Amino acid sequence: MKVPFSPPYIDEDMIAGVVATLRSGWITTGPKIREFEDRIAEFCGAEKVVCLNSATAGLELMLRWFGVKKGDEVILPAYTYSATANVVIHCGATPVFVDINSHDLNVSVDAIEKAITTNTKVIMPVDIGGWPCDYDAVLELVQKPEVSSQFKAATTEQEKLGRIMVLSDAAHSIGAEYKGKKTGVLADATVFSFHAVKNITTAEGGAVVLNLGDKFNQDELHKSLKVKSLHGQTKDAFEKNQAGNWRYDIVEAGYKWNMSDLQASLGIVQLKKYPKTLEKRRRVCDTYSQAFSKYSWAELPVLESDHKKSCCHLYPLIVKGITSDQRNEIIKEVGESGVAVNVHFVPVPLMSFYRDRGYNMDNCPIALDKFTREISLPVFYNITDEQVQYVIKVLTEVIENVLKGS
Numbered sequence: 001m002k003v004p005f006s007p008p009y010i011d012e013d014m015i016a017g018v019v020a021t022l023r024s025g026w027i028t029t030g031p032k033i034r035e036f037e038d039r040i041a042e043f044c045g046a047e048k049v050v051c052l053n054s055a056t057a058g059l060e061l062m063l064r065w066f067g068v069k070k071g072d073e074v075i076l077p078a079y080t081y082s083a084t085a086n087v088v089i090h091c092g093a094t095p096v097f098v099d100i101n102s103h104d105l106n107v108s109v110d111a112i113e114k115a116i117t118t119n120t121k122v123i124m125p126v127d128i129g130g131w132p133c134d135y136d137a138v139l140e141l142v143q144k145p146e147v148s149s150q151f152k153a154a155t156t157e158q159e160k161l162g163r164i165m166v167l168s169d170a171a172h173s174i175g176a177e178y179k180g181k182k183t184g185v186l187a188d189a190t191v192f193s194f195h196a197v198k199n200i201t202t203a204e205g206g207a208v209v210l211n212l213g214d215k216f217n218q219d220e221l222h223k224s225l226k227v228k229s230l231h232g233q234t235k236d237a238f239e240k241n242q243a244g245n246w247r248y249d250i251v252e253a254g255y256k257w258n259m260s261d262l263q264a265s266l267g268i269v270q271l272k273k274y275p276k277t278l279e280k281r282r283r284v285c286d287t288y289s290q291a292f293s294k295y296s297w298a299e300l301p302v303l304e305s306d307h308k309k310s311c312c313h314l315y316p317l318i319v320k321g322i323t324s325d326q327r328n329e330i331i332k333e334v335g336e337s338g339v340a341v342n343v344h345f346v347p348v349p350l351m352s353f354y355r356d357r358g359y360n361m362d363n364c365p366i367a368l369d370k371f372t373r374e375i376s377l378p379v380f381y382n383i384t385d386e387q388v389q390y391v392i393k394v395l396t397e398v399i400e401n402v403l404k405g406s
């Protein structure tokens with residue numbers, strides 16, 4: 001039996017949605033984007049959303065909007081995908097990597113606190129695998145008088161906020177819950193990814209959900225982010241296309257980060273079906289947890305607590321007491337039995353670009369240890385009960401064999 005890792009779920013309604021847009025005569029940024037943005041906002045309980053061509057673009061857009069530049073520091077976990085750090089580099093600022101918790105794979109708020117300096121402009125918590133970070137603790141931290149008083153505002157936006165911005169990398173966590181609220185309204189701004197493997201996909205895509213409060217005019221902020229993400233152009237192609245409305249201005253050297261209506265039309269149907277697809281993901285992950293909880297070697301991911309609920313983007317199984325060679329051997333052997341697994345993540349400081357710039361894992365021993373023993377299992381909407389049972393059987397046999405040999 002073959003079990004892929006995370007193929008996208010594309011049904012006939014999704015295909016029909018895209019085809020209708022293809023036939024409509026308008027395929028780039030236009031009415032479907034507006035509809036998708038409104039639907040995401042409604043889903044999260046937020047006011048304004050900006051759709052973009054990736055989460056990476058969304059993260060960089062918010063860093064640039066806040067005026068992050070050379071000499072500034074951005075705190076983020078070592079345990080994340082490189083996109084979280086690369087955008088900091090793009091802005092000319094310095095990524096400051098910190099360790100994660102021992103009870104989950106998310107950034108440690110104590111480690112964040114220790115890393116704050118007078119140069120810190122932004123904290124980027126990452127909801128690994130769809131499990132929300134401790135947002136109340138992070139927001140409480142940036143509002144502490146001793147922390148906010150050392151914040152050096154260098155732009156109008158920084159002055160208005162008056163403290164470090166909390167920018168959530170929620171690439172994995174659309175639909176996850178924290179104290180009765182959905183991701184999107186837990187940080188100052190939240191960025192979702194709609195990449196092909198994500199819980200909701202537009203093939204490539206992302207969205208920024210704004211939650212900066214009433215110090216900022218929401219309509220103006222939304223408009224200015226749209227302008228920044230499309231060449232600094234005062235009108236998008238759809239607006240320019242209205243009769244007599246051709247004239248536009250370029251008010252800054254902006255970027256080309258807009259999402260197309262083709263992508264949005266897929267996203268709209270994906271979001272409509274999300275209650276059903278999310279429920280299935282949760283069922284698959286619960287089945288894994290029930291099966292593996294019998295084994296003393298299994299360190300299970302937390303999927304639910306009294307105030308958090310994962311959206312089960314990943315099922316990161318951690319195997320107790322193995323070396324990285326044993327983890328690699330397990331991955332090879334389960335692959336030979338037809339089960340595709342993955343590792344989330346190789347910590348960013350271990351990547352050669354970062355290593356060459358002097359980064360290491362000395363301050364992040366927990367992230368290093370978890371990475372060494374982590375294996376992400378297949379989770380996707382169309383996985384059958386037989387496939388789930390096969391994954392459990394193959395993993396268990398292979399892990400027990402490898403442990404016997406050690």
Ligand SMILES: Cc1ncc(COP(=O)(O)O)c(C=O)c1O
Nearest residue numbers: 054055056081083171193195206
């Ligand atoms: C944690 C994290 N952040 C950011 C990204 C970037 O998302 P995108 O591919 O939409 O730019 C990813 C992509 O997988 C991710 O895993």
